[in-house]
Amino acid sequence: MSEFITEGKSIFDNLGWLANLIGIGTPIGGALWLLYKFRAAIFGTSTFIKLTNDYIVRKWHDSDSIKRIVEVAIVDDNPNDFPTVELQRAGYHVKIHKQVSLKDIARLAEYDVVFLDIHGIVKDDIDEGGLKLLPKLREANPRQKICAVSSKTFDPTATTFFKQADDVQKKPVNAQKCQNVIESLSLEKLNPILLATQLDKETSHLNTYTRRVLLGQLKKFALTTKPISEMVAQITAAGKLSPALSHLLIDYMRVLRHAIS
Amino acid sequence: MQLVESLLTGAIHLPWPIFAAEQIFDGHNMHQSIICQKRCGKTPACASTFAVKGEGTCIYGMSYFQIQVRDDPITIIGVRSSNNPNTSTPNLKDALKGRLVTFQQVQDWANKTIGLLVAIENEFLRRQSELLDPLHDSIKLGQKIESIANRLVNTDPSKSLEEQIDRAPPDLKSLVKASGLLADSFDLLTIYFNPAAASFGRKTYLSLHGLLKKLVSILSNPDPTEENSIPVKIFLNGDCHRNVSVYDSFKLVPFALISNAVKYSADGRVRVNIFDRAGIIEVSVESVGPLIEPEELGLIFNKRFRGKWAKKVALGSGVGLYLAKTVADANGISIHASSIKQNSSSKDKPLATNRFSFEISG
Numbered sequence: 193m194s195e196f197i198t199e200g201k202s203i204f205d206n207l208g209w210l211a212n213l214i215g216i217g218t219p220i221g222g223a224l225w226l227l228y229k230f231r232a233a234i235f236g237t238s239t240f241i242k243l244t245n246d247y248i249v250r251k252w253h254d255s256d257s258i259k260r261i262v263e264v265a266i267v268d269d270n271p272n273d274f275p276t277v278e279l280q281r282a283g284y285h286v287k288i289h290k291q292v293s294l295k296d297i298a299r300l301a302e303y304d305v306v307f308l309d310i311h312g313i314v315k316d317d318i319d320e321g322g323l324k325l326l327p328k329l330r331e332a333n334p335r336q337k338i339c340a341v342s343s344k345t346f347d348p349t350a351t352t353f354f355k356q357a358d359d360v361q362k363k364p365v366n367a368q369k370c371q372n373v374i375e376s377l378s379l380e381k382l383n384p385i386l387l388a389t390q391l392d393k394e395t396s397h398l399n400t401y402t403r404r405v406l407l408g409q410l411k412k413f414a415l416t417t418k419p420i421s422e423m424v425a426q427i428t429a430a431g432k433l434s435p436a437l438s439h440l441l442i443d444y445m446r447v448l449r450h451a452i453s
Numbered sequence: 454m455q456l457v458e459s460l461l462t463g464a465i466h467l468p469w470p471i472f473a474a475e476q477i478f479d480g481h482n483m484h485q486s487i488i489c490q491k492r493c494g495k496t497p498a499c500a501s502t503f504a505v506k507g508e509g510t511c512i513y514g515m516s517y518f519q520i521q522v523r524d525d526p527i528t529i530i531g532v533r534s535s536n537n538p539n540t541s542t543p544n545l546k547d548a549l550k551g552r553l554v555t556f557q558q559v560q561d562w563a564n565k566t567i568g569l570l571v572a573i574e575n576e577f578l579r580r581q582s583e584l585l586d587p588l589h590d591s592i593k594l595g596q597k598i599e600s601i602a603n604r605l606v607n608t609d610p611s612k613s614l615e616e617q618i619d620r621a622p623p624d625l626k627s628l629v630k631a632s633g634l635l636a637d638s639f640d641l642l643t644i645y646f647n648p649a650a651a652s653f654g655r656k657t658y659l660s661l662h663g664l665l666k667k668l669v670s671i672l673s674n675p676d677p678t679e680e681n682s683i684p685v686k687i688f689l690n691g692d693c694h695r696n697v698s699v700y701d702s703f704k705l706v707p708f709a710l711i712s713n714a715v716k717y718s719a720d721g722r723v724r725v726n727i728f729d730r731a732g733i734i735e736v737s738v739e740s741v742g743p744l745i746e747p748e749e750l751g752l753i754f755n756k757r758f759r760g761k762w763a764k765k766v767a768l769g770s771g772v773g774l775y776l777a778k779t780v781a782d783a784n785g786i787s788i789h790a791s792s793i794k795q796n797s798s799s800k801d802k803p804l805a806t807n808r809f810s811f812e813i814s815g
Contacts, residue, residue: 273593343592345650346643349582360654360701362596 238403240388240395240444243411248384248451255375259283261450262378265303267292267325268341268363269312275367282367284374291315294328301332304443305377307365310342310353323353330356335439337377341365384451387444394437398430405429410441414448456525456570465566469554472500472528486531488515488548500528508534508556514545516552518559522566529559585646592639599632615666633671637708641776644702651702651783658696661734661813664704665689665725672711683721687711691727693734695815702780706788709777710738710809716767717742719804729815737810742766744805745792753790754778762803774809786811 204212237243251257264286266274271288279286292300293315300306306329314321322342329336340357344350354360358380359373380386395403406429413426423445424438433441457474459465469480470489477495479485489497492513499509499517503526508518516534520527532554533539539549606621606629607614618629643650669687697703707725714723717740724739743762745753752758759771774788781788791808798804 340653343589343596345653346585346588346592346646347582348647348649349578351647351649354650354653358655363593364597364600366600 237407238400240391240407241385243407243448244384244388247411248447251451252384252447254379254383257447257450258375258378258382261382261446262304262374263287263302264305264307264374265289265300266307267300267313267322268307268309270309270363273341273363274307274365275370278367279370279374282371284371289313292321292325294321294325297325297328297332300325301329301336303336304381305337305339305374307339307341307361307370307373308357309363310340310344310350323350326353326356333439334436335381335443337381339373339377382443382447384444384447387440387447391437391440391444394440395430402429410445410448414445414452420445420449456522456527456566459566459570459573465569468558468562469529469532472497472530473522473525477530483532483552486515486548486552488513488545489531497528497530499530503528508536510534510537514542515548516554518554518556520559520563522563523570527563529554581646588639588642592643595632595635595639599636602629602632605629613663615663615670618667618670630671633667637671637705640702640705641709641773644705644776644779645772648779648783651705651780652700654701656698656700658698659703661695661697661736661815662693662727665707665727665736668704668707668711669725672708672715683718685715685718685721685723687715687723687725689725689727691729693727693729693815695729695732695734697734697813697815699784699813700780703784705780706777706784706786706811707736707738709773709780710788713773713777714738714740714742714807714809716769716773717763717807719743719766732815733812734815735810735812737808739806739808741795741804742807744794744798744803745790745807747792750790750792754788765802777809781811784813786813 262284264284266276266286267289268274269290271290276286276288291313308322308326310322312318314325317324326338329338337358339359339361340354341361341363343363345354358377361369361373395406406427409427409429413423420442423442424433427433427441460473460478467478467480468482470483470485471478477485499511504519506520508516510516515531516537517532518529533549533552535555539546603614606617606625609617618626621629666689669689673687711723711725719741722740726737728735743760743766745760749760753760754774756775757771759769778788788809788811792805795804795806
């Protein structure tokens with residue numbers, strides 16, 4: 193062994209410094225370059241944008257993908273004012289709630305897009321239920337998109353309701369209009385690049401290693417069939433998730449699962 | 454309700470004399486000081502400048518407080534603050550006696566007054582909401598009729614709605630026009646009762662040329678038994694392929710301007726022009742109608758204002774142009790008006806070329 197080392201040393205001693213630099217530097221540099229080039233494959237992806245470009249972008253087609261993912265709720269005592277059948281036939285997941293209770297807020301807040309009327313929809317408050325429901329939904333899930341649907345735009349006491357909504361439509365809403373509203377609102381919420389950019393911003397305080405672990409956990413969870421409601425408990429890399437980050441991650445998980453399914 | 458209007462009724466309790474909206478309101482408990490009356494009269498020197506919250510001593514040795522009650526700056530005059538002991542100026546000892554006021558008292562009074570004004574306003578809005586409630590079903594029905602009428606005429610997806618309206622049988626055409634007018638009138642009514650509605654929802658892209666074509670089709674040749682005795686022809690000139698980002702209410706701006714021109718047209722012709730000038734789209738509505746006097750041009754968009762010559766031509770309530778301006782403001786657009794007198798017209802019924810225009814970036 194010592195002979196081998198001595199021989200090796202003599203080889204280097206006999207060469208000039210430049211030759212030595214090339215002889216030693218090239219393999220080390222090459223190894224480092226390979227490590228850098230395949231760092232994502234070896235250590236895992238560290239940004240949501242990269243993960244999105246690798247796994248989601250190619251499989252994402254705005255209208256079709258949205259139809260598969262988006263959950264729409266129509267909260268109106270007169271659902272005939274909505275083209276529910278046409279929407280369902282077009283492939284949207286639409287649920288109708290003729291009346292809700294203020295206790296149902298957590299469940300309602302899970303929808304991506306809610307068409308919300310003012311009157312007659314909340315059992316606990318028939319007259320102004322929608323007015324009270326909207327801010328509570330906003331509080332429960334600030335990412336949810338709400339379209340206020342009422343012909344009461346003339347009523348100055350309802351101004352806050354309409355101003356708080358993401359969009360306002362008159363009833364009856366025709367199928368084309370309804371589809372346009374759903375698509376534009378849900379794309380603002382579920383567009384993968386937008387989501388990834390927001391998530392990268394939201395996790396920018398984490399170090400690269402933690403982000404790699406976080407993304408690894410997400411990918412692993414996406415491949416399972418576990419319900420998304422269990423995800424927040426399974427993602428431990430970033431510690432206790434803030435409500436904002438939880439909502440973003442839930443939306444991202446749905447998009448990721450759609451892409452890898 | 455404005456503070457000054459409420460103070461004038463005497464219903465708001467005023468513990469001290471105040472100066473608001475260029476006038477002095479005497480206090481119910483503490484009357485105006487003799488010093489203030491003698492030295493300042495009706496224009497207190499202390500109120501010449503205003504700090505949103507503050508207290509001070511005027512050049513004549515009396516204390517004053519300043520506070521904002523909603524939009525109104527208020528100065529409480531001729532009092533004594535704890536920073537102004539009545540022993541410091543012997544000649545004012547009597548004038549300052551019994552006039553001690555603290556800023557906390559002023560603040561409490563302002564808060565109670567604001568509370569009262571808000572309560573009055575809320576009660577007014579609640580009553581208005583209750584009175585307008587029956588409109589709800591009518592608006593919904595109007596919307597439904599328009600939707601059905603458009604569905605009936607819109608049978609060929611390869612052609613535009615405007616094209617199909619033009620080619621529809623007369624009865625169907627009338628139905629579409631009438632339902633469109635009904636829906637737009639309800640929309641105007643909505644903005645009239647709640648101007649905030651002009652900016653509800655989100656801005657979307659709209660073809661301005663397409664909108665004008667539809668409006669021209671709807672508003673051409675109205676029922677001659679109404680308003681004007683002659684059928685009016687509307688000419689649409691120019692072209693624009695650019696879309697504009699506007700609120701849903703925007704359509705009411707050209708609707709109100711064209712309706713107004715049709716109503717007052719003296720020769721049965723209204724010209725609607727649209728020009729695209731390097732990204733800025735100019736729309737103008739021109740017609741020959743009653744002269745708008747130069748001094749009226751600045752007032753023509755005020756609620757319930759009507760030009761003196763327009764009053765002689767047709768009945769009206771002076772809200773059409775007011776609503777057009779309300780909606781234009783919500784969309785960030787300014788409407789310009791001009792009226793060029795026609796020399797050939799009679800003195801008792803002067804006519805002019807009236808032009809209303811606005812610009813919007815595409």
